[in-house]
Amino acid sequence: MKCRDILIKGKAKSVYTTDTKTKLIIEFRDDITAFDGGKKDVLKKKGRYNAEVSAFFFEYLEKNGVKTHFLTMIDPHHMVVRKLEMIPLEVIVRNIAAGSIVRNYPFEEGELLDPPLIVIDYKDDARHDPMLNDEIILALKIVTPAELKKIKKVARDVNRLLSALLSAQGITLVDFKIEFGRKGKTICLGDEISMDSMRLWDKKTGESLDKDVYRFDKGDVMAIYDKVAKRITKPVKKK
Ligand code: 5GP
Secondary structure, eight states: OOOOSEEEEOSSEEEEEOSSTTEEEEEEOSEEEETTTTEEEEOTTHHHHHHHHHHHHHHHHHHTTOOBSEEEEEETTEEEEEOOEEOSEEEEEEEEOOTHHHHHSSOOTTOEEEEEEEEEEEOOGGGTOOBOOHHHHHHTTSSOHHHHHHHHHHHHHHHHHHHHHHHHTTEEEEEEEEOEEEETTEEEEOSOOSTTSEEEEETTTOOBOSTHHHHTTOSOHHHHHHHHHHHHHSOOOOO
């Protein structure tokens, strides 16, 4: 399968049409950005680390009953996906307080959020992705009440599944962002799930293993992405 026309060029990924109407190709580029695009760089191999981890998570989630857009990888930077009608919501699940929830509300960094918090932002760069609530989401008719319920259920399922998988590798899933789309009437997981869209902390050292390393200049971000991608996708079994 080959890329035909470019459909969308995002900050770190490009989406292409293919010869099959129902399939698209996502290119994971080596661009990395933070702070609403205020900080940007091109880092060699970054795209492949994120693509590899996303593909691994999508396959794992599918095996565990979560519907996703993932079909296959054609090379380390290009993922074939089912075409979805994307829903402009960023669904964030938080197990531990960090990032914007600490900046904007009186939570302590590192505070356990039990039950996990689901926060939904409106995906709109021009408006800087403002936080929504259920009433605004329904008033804007972004989704139906049944779809909203389903999205929250899937977000909780994804959190439970990924938290367990990562915990076995000594990694705490602090928070993550996912996006959804419709395939007919079915709600599917779209976009990516990678170090760019999650906060991961080493259980032993508390070290950041995600884009916070880039955001806050905490070290060699590509060395960390390389290490964490291997740790997630090629786990060493403990004897
Ligand atoms: P925060 O709201 O604390 O900045 O982000 C919460 C979590 O969602 C983090 O894991 C962060 O990486 C992810 N996240 C929030 N907004 C975005 C976004 O626009 N793009 C990506 N890739 N991840 C996001």
